Amino acid sequence: MDDLRLALLLNAVSPQVGGVLVRGEKGTAKSTMVRALAGLLPAIRVVSGCRFACDPASPDPQCPDGPHPVEAAAVSERATSLVELPVGVSEDRIVGSLDLERALAEGVKAYEPGLLAAAHRGVLYIDEVNLLHDHLVDLLLDAAAMGRSYVEREGVSVRHAARFLLVGTMNPEEGELRPQLLDRFGLTVEIAATREPEQRAEVVRRRLAYDADPEGFAARWRDEERALAERITAAQALLPQVVLGDAALRQITAVCAAFEVDGLRADIVMARTAVALAAWAGRTRVLAEDVRIAAQLALPHRRRRNPFDAPGLDDEKLDETLQQFAGQEPETDPDTDPEDDPDGDGPHDSGPDGPDGPDNGGGGGGGQDAPSEPESPAEAASDSPSDAGSAGEPGQAQPQQSPSAPAPREAAPVAADQPYKTRLFKVPGTGEGVQGRRSRAETDGGHTIRAQRPTGVLQRLHLAATVQAAAPHQRARGRSGRALVLRKDDFRQQVREGREGNLVLFVVDASGSMAARQRMSAVKGAVMSLLMDAYQRRDKIGMISFRGSTADLLLPPTSSVEAGAARLEQLPTGGRTPLAAGLLRAHETLRVERLRDPMRRPLVVLVTDGRATGSRSALDDARRAAGLLAAAGTASVVVDCESGPVRLGLATELAQHLQGPAVALDELRADTVTSLVKTMVGTMQNSKRNSKRNSKQTEAA
Template sequence: MSTPYPFTAVVGQTDLRLALLLNAVSPAVGGVLVRGEKGTAKSTAVRALSALLPQVDVVPGCRFSCAPAAPDPGCPDGPHESGPGGARPARMVELPVGASEDRLVGALDIERALAEGVKAFEPGLLADAHRGILYVDEVNLLHDHLIDLLLDAAAMGASYVEREGVSVRHAARFLLVGTMNPEEGELRPQLLDRFGLTVEVAASREPAQRVEVVRRRLSYEDDPAGFAARWSGDESEVRARVVAARALLPQVRLGDNALLQIAATCAGFEVDGMRADIVMARTATALAAWAGRTAVLKEDVRQAALLALPHRRRRNPFDAPGLDEDKLDEILDRFPDEEPENDPDPQPDPGTDPEPGPDGGPENPQGPDDDGGGPDGGGGVPPQGGGPQDAQPPADPAEAPADSPEAPRQPSAQEADGPEQAAVRADEPFRTRMLSVPGLGEGADGRRSRARTAHGRTTGAQRPRGQLTKLHLAATVHAAAPHQKARGRTGRGLVVRKDDLRQATREGREGNLVLFVVDASGSMAARQRMSAVKGAVLSLLLDAYQRRDKVGLVTFRGAAAELALPPTSSVDTAAARLEKLPTGGRTPLASGLLKAHEVLRIERLRDPSRRPLLVVVTDGRATSAGAVGGDPRELTTRSARLLAAEGVASVVVDCESGPVRLGLAGALAADLGGPAVTLDGLRADSLAGLVKDVRTAVTTSASHTTRRAA
């Protein structure tokens, strides 16, 4: 096993380190969600935390880490006799994004359960993580069925395994830590609320800080053991401080004044529910204990709010996380300071500068602004010094990276054809009707189209292709029954062999690739009209987020079409690109359809099981053939029929307005083999029959093509 990167050697990342240490002091805080770009020491800091946790006492031989002083009465390995326990290091268990349900909760040996009547249970990751850390890297990409299991375990402190009438229950109380890159998609709201704290991390833009990150990274790679040894003293100090803070925690007094500050802050920021109040109270108490105080001060409440509230204020995935610090100070200033009483000498405040470290030379040559690192891209300073906030990305969007949502959109060459109008804001989003892809797919779990999945209603049985996960009991008995005499059955039990087992086939819902093709030409440029169009697309994006889809955005205007956003799970990035979309120029509708065809072809090679849904937002006018040349209308018809012939399910959102309507969007929908719906008809309360129309899109597209060809 390789030597882990020391926690105290992570540069900067003050909030990240503090949030992790507060959970080490008080696991009741409820875990940490770390959001940030790649290469910012997220995983490094989390994996290094386990070395700072105190050892845990366990019952010898118990696979479920029962405490000797209070063993779980329902432990599958119990009952346990009272006696001395053994100490072991706290575990950090990683949950892979692609893990199976059985790997997470454990598995029963179905064959032995049926043939021998015994509960042969193999514990899963939830049992391993009991009284330790459960770490999920890229937690936003976790499948829904695993999220459901995590939510249940986090809420009840126990894991339940049910297989055909056989039940196993065991304790599962763990510190949940997740890391994610928001560009790859947002987290499901129910799981987001289960994280006690959240922190945003970003790499420093200061050259001197980045130099130190690289220096320590290279030093660690050259000699991991030697590098860790140089930081062992700081590791021991922080470990001792965690133990001392845990011992002091029960003595910390959370006064009425502090409780009023917490309640006023949560009410002032209109946070839903009461979990935020409870988490803030626990966090403020842990902050006081970490500082060596027995009273919670206003500064503790303020820091607790900055860690516990940002992710609970989001009303939809397009809201930027964060907290208005001026408003926070205004709320807290209504309350007088409360001085600590009879406090011992406080520990150094987490915000003070650290002493020079052991890695040779001045340990913080850059000054106070240091940045995170380690094997993910950084190195560091002792966290007991805390360090100040990391340097933030440039506030000016013009300085942002070209591929970030904040970057100003530069007009491409094809947009020079016609005057460009400034981007307009989208109307308020609304609830849309369900759009789905016809047929039965086999894509990733989601909430849009019918599919064969590991979860859902049982529709039949088949021989298992791999490990048996969902037993179809009736089919298994039916397969074994004719062979009982030949197998020499003498008692009442059924003789079951492995080739008798049958796997249940289930039907649920899958997530799709929703590709938006948006007309941004001059015919769409009326300010009120484009605001309504953007509001409709924004509503569909919100629906795609809720249904766990991937989304992409193709726009066309001027002389050609462009892929404004490659297919991604980050619908908020798509919304940001849509918000900055300008309009103007001619209408190369065929170019938009051909660009969509190219995108879908490439995505089909990358992920053949994810079926696409094409949403074309246009008034149907085609005034330019783009770079291809020829008659625009004829080229548009041929492009639409090409998509229809390949079975791409399509919906046309008709944006034509005014008393005189040409019906061009309806003709385009007929060529695509899908329905056309107006902007008003897209709303959930007025879109009758659209689901039925979409589901018949593939079957009707061939007849449309044949009829028009004749």
């Protein structure tokens, strides 16, 4: 937990660092840590009666409750606010809502502030940020970056200051954030529960002690918390005096270039973090160790090159880059902080932080490896095969484990070919699911296709349709003046059509007929490509494999495409082909999922050569199972993996029973389809030219 604690404190010292994204497994006290931060932040002075927490020293000139004359404004003091954003929050609740009836009828800007206004000059905490809709995350991050919230609706404009410390938590098993959104968080921390029995026992003791006497427990730690709050205030005061030398700045830019991060945001965040680290340690100059810790907090989530790369940093490469661009600074910089040591212990546990030592299992060594310590348990607990390739000691330990592991299962999986851009498969019809990028649906985003009477609270006013509905009745309603006389029945709401995310359920044939090494590599490469397509289109995914005599649900429906890639890499092959069992397992999985998420429409992707073994009626059983899926209205696509000069066409026949298309494995690429279309267009154009040329020659003759 040292990295998380440090990242939160650095943002408290310097909010310009840009917030923290906390990634970790469930039950690791992520939310508890964030909520505890608010109690350590100093109180703020506000303009009395201002709903937007304006600072009396510099009130917002565009504040909707303003203007605030400084000399006449009453000043009050209150604790720093912690605003929690629910997962099911709406856009109106975030940015605030307008009284549209008063705005249209009276021309009054009646604005009700939202959560962004409440979080101004405080902490905005988003639990399970990866489960929020994309447009809401975009809105939050834009406000965090600009420090201002904009509400633009139907010609009414309101804007107010919204500067806050943004903290998000997420469980990667439930889905990932897009790289563009990851980049907007200043720092990221990977945490995992400790595997040390003594530390776990201490956590249980403290929790039981709190449950037995909450007030007494709080009183026991009050002095330590007060000391920590005072240290935050002292670091905030020292921050403007910290000097970022040229040598440290060269190290920062060299590290960002060495790890090939996109853009320059990482350089800026690293610089601000290093300055905050120096202020936290009580120094006025940035050292190389500050740069190293800043890199470990600011770069891991920015170095991902594709959706299946796990966040992480090569410590050996980081040290080499820092040494290469060190210059003379490490030799000439004095040790101005007696509690700072070369191993970086000072920024974690020096000064008033000492009382938190028991959290680290006792002793001062808990802070020594704080920048890198949380990475090791995260790597040990991860299912992703990419974690095994991390540099440093965890990667070196892998060869020692492989000789003792059972050879048959480790040798069975075949590596996937390189992924590629695939064709787009859609669910027919128009759905009403969550926003995504695959199938047509009526969603909150997209373009307006019609207007209708609202069935509940009016959310998206259709102005033209509302005016048209009210206009014929103005004389009967005794209209006088310019304002329209509106009734509740006049209001019309926009119906927008956009794209939705679907549940893509992969049903993969892993039997002996698919086990040829090159063939299975191509199959895995195709499924990996479809997984990447699902990630980009914001789908949930699931994975079923069938081989031998049974079908296994390798991955229950989830938003974590990274977990799907890990399961696919470890997929063994061999045995018979229980095709019917795989289809029946898919039918049952979707039946259960419809109860959990009824609005999300499924798409079954069956990857097979169509052969079924196990009994004489195996193929008939598979056809009947396919009929069950079709009868339930499940959209399906069959990826035909049959190869060789003699083809039976069983997969194509199975697709007919599923009432879906069949696509050959070598036709799955999007560029193959594009090339085919270009070839067809070119052939048609050449044919037309030849026809015209022949006609001219005939006329001339």
